[in-house]
Amino acid sequence: MALLIDGKKISAEIKEETKAKVAALKEQGREITLAVIQVGNDPASSVYVGNKKKACEYVGIRSLSYELEETISEEELLELIVKLNKDDTVDGILVQLPLPKHINEDKVIETIDSKKDVDGFHPMNVGALSIGRKGMISCTPYGVIQLLKRSGIEIEGKECVVVGRSNIVGKPMSLLLLRENGTVTVAHSRTKDLKEVTKRADILVVAIGKPKFITAEYVKEGAVVIDVGIHRNENNKLCGDVDFDDVVDKVSAITPVPGGVGPMTIAMLMNNCVEGVTL
Ligand code: NDP
Numbered sequence: 239m240a241l242l243i244d245g246k247k248i249s250a251e252i253k254e255e256t257k258a259k260v261a262a263l264k265e266q267g268r269e270i271t272l273a274v275i276q277v278g279n280d281p282a283s284s285v286y287v288g289n290k291k292k293a294c295e296y297v298g299i300r301s302l303s304y305e306l307e308e309t310i311s312e313e314e315l316l317e318l319i320v321k322l323n324k325d326d327t328v329d330g331i332l333v334q335l336p337l338p339k340h341i342n343e344d345k346v347i348e349t350i351d352s353k354k355d356v357d358g359f360h361p362m363n364v365g366a367l368s369i370g371r372k373g374m375i376s377c378t379p380y381g382v383i384q385l386l387k388r389s390g391i392e393i394e395g396k397e398c399v400v401v402g403r404s405n406i407v408g409k410p411m412s413l414l415l416l417r418e419n420g421t422v423t424v425a426h427s428r429t430k431d432l433k434e435v436t437k438r439a440d441i442l443v444v445a446i447g448k449p450k451f452i453t454a455e456y457v458k459e460g461a462v463v464i465d466v467g468i469h470r471n472e473n474n475k476l477c478g479d480v481d482f483d484d485v486v487d488k489v490s491a492i493t494p495v496p497g498g499v500g501p502m503t504i505a506m507l508m509n510n511c512v513e514g515v516t517l
Contacts (some may be wrong), residue, residue, distance in 0.1 A: 240486050240487070240489045240490060240491055240492050241328065241388050241389065241490065241491035241492075242491075242493075242494055243323065243464070243465040243491055243492065243494075243498060244389075244497070245381075245385060245388075245493060245494075245497050245499055245500060245501045246387055246497050246503050247383060248314070248388050248389070248502065248504050248505075249381070249501035249504070249505035250501075250505075251388070252360070252384060252502075252508070252509055253296060253297055254295065255507060256297045256303060256505075256511075256512055257296070257297040257298055259512045259513060260298040261298055262291060263512070263515070264298065264409035266494070268378075268515070269300055269301045269327075270298075270300065270329050270330075270511055270515065271299065271301070271302060271327055271328050271329050271330070271331065271354050272290075272294055272299050272301050272302070272328075272330040272331075272332060272511050273298070273302045273304065273328050273330065273332070274287055274290060274291060274294075274301055274302065274303055274304065274334070275304040275306065275315070275318065275331070275332065275333045275334065276303075276304070276306065276334045277306045277307075277308060277315065277333075277334075277337055277338060277512040278306075278307070278308035278338055279308070280336075281395050282337075283334045285320075285343065286334060287303075289490060289504060290332065290418065290507060291484045293504045293508050294508070294511075295440045297342065297508050298504060299511050299512075303437040304318065305429045306456075308338055310341075310438070311314055311340075312318050312340065312341045312342060312345065312468070313425070315341060315346060315366070316335075316345070316346065319331060319333070319346065319349045319350055320349065321473060322354070323349075323351040323354065329354065329514055329515055330354050330510065330511045330514055331354045331355070331356070332356055332357060332507070333346055333347070333350070333352050333353070333357075338409075342361065343389075344411075344462070346358045347360055348361060349362075351379045352373070352374070353429050353514055354514065355374050356374060356376065356377075356507055356511050356514060357374070357376065357462050357507070357508040357510075358373070358374040358375045358376035358410070358510065359376065359405070360374070360382070364376075364405070364409075364410070366415050367414070367417075368408060368413055370417060372517055373409050373517070374510055374513070374514060374517070375410065375414065375506075376407070376410040377502075377503045377504075377506040377507045378406065378411075378466060378499065378502070378503045379410040379411035380385070380414065380506045380509075380510075381412075381499060381502025381503055381505065382408075382411060382464050382466070382499060382502070383414050383415075383418065384502060384505075384506065385464065385493065385498070385499065385502060386391065386410070386462070386464070389491065390490060391462055393415060393419065393441065394418060394419040394420065394439040395417035395419065395420070395421070396420050396421065396441050397420075397421050397438050397439055397440045397441070398412075398420035398422045398423070398440070398442075398443070399422075399423045399435055399436050399438060399439035399441070399442050399443070399453070400412045400415065400416040400422065400424050400425070400443045400445070401425045401426070401436060401443070401445065401479075402426065402444070402445035402447070402466070403424050404444050406443050407445040407466055408424060408463045409424075411422045411443055411445065412468075413494065415441070415443075420441065420468050423435060423439075432456070433455060433456050436452070436457065436458075437456065437457065438457040438458070439457075440458070440461060440462065441460060441461070441462045441464070442456075442457060442458075442461050442463050442464070443464040443466065444464065444465050444466060444467060444478070444479045444480050445466035445467065445479065446467060447467060447479065447510050448479055449467065449469040449471060449478070449479065450477060450479070450480065450481035450482075450484075451479050451480070451481075452479060452480040452485065453484045454481075454484045454485050454486065454488050455483075457485050457488055457489060458503045459466070459488055460489065460490045461488075461489050461490065462489065462490055462491045462492070463480055463485060463489050463492045463493070464492075464493050464496055464498070464499065465478035465479055465492070465493050465499065466478070466499050467479025467480070468495060468496075468500060469493065470512075473477045475497055476495055476502050478493075478495030478498070480492070480495075482495065
């Protein structure tokens with residue numbers, strides 16, 4: 239029987255730990271504040287932003303909400319970020335992506351003070367991760383590392399294969415696994431013979447963005463499979479990039495969708511708000 243890696247339980251643990259740290263800081267007179275900026279009112283973004291604010295409330299982080307018109311200029315948005323950078327009472331700044339097309343996302347991310355970049359997307363933080371320095375770490379891959387460690391799965395010396403090389407998931411994931419002394423291979427859409435590569439993995443992390451793409455024939459017997467993907471299938475049910483039912487009998491451990499990687503992202507965001515204070 240495969241171990242079901244329980245993201246709900248582990249994310250709840252992390253939130254409790256964060257709550258305790260926030261309370262301890264508050265006792266010393268230090269309140270943690272996250273500024274959340276949303277441009278426009280895309281329904282999916284509104285749900286994500288709402289969930290982040292709820293999590294802040296739960297762990298005791300003060301959240302400041304900036305709901306900006308879709309038509310706001312890039313200059314105005316950058317001005318707001320500069321103002322929040324200078325505000326010592328603000329510890330973290332989160333700009334919900336995607337942004338409207340007339341705003342350059344890279345410029346926005348680069349304007350956030352890297353110490354307040356709780357998403358871990360700033361080039362300084364990405365660079366810090368790649369050369370083994372302290373910095374903010376992208377929440378989803380950081381959450382995957384927590385899932386592995388807290389489920390007692392050793393990374394050191396293991397063959398780790400990451401499928402996907404996005405800046406948000408795949409690339410930081412591969413750097414984090416390397417930092418944990420895994421032997422890391424990154425596969426992507428130009429990889430020749432993907433099955434041959436994924437079948438080498440002791441730990442397979444999948445972030446492709448294609449529902450149920452990874453079937454049993456991509457997976458080695460006894461592997462640990464982490465499914466980052468989130469999709470709604472034809473019956474409006476959530477599923478991942480991995481065909482869970484097809485691989486579950488072959489693997490030693492697996493994350494379900496929902497209830498695996500998904501809940502970790504917000505938990506790690508809360509963790510980053512506190513970690514940032516000590517950087
Ligand atoms: P992207 O679309 O940015 O990246 C997908 C990656 O998969 C690319 O690197 C692409 O390669 C690679 N890829 C696509 N098709 C194939 C293929 N046939 N074979 C091998 N590699 C392939 O996606 P994200 O990284 O942003 O997200 C991945 C998934 O994770 C999505 O389902 C997303 O919804 C989910 N997600 C979940 C989060 C969570 O909180 N649980 C957070 C973020 C994302 P190439 O670079 O060559 O194009």
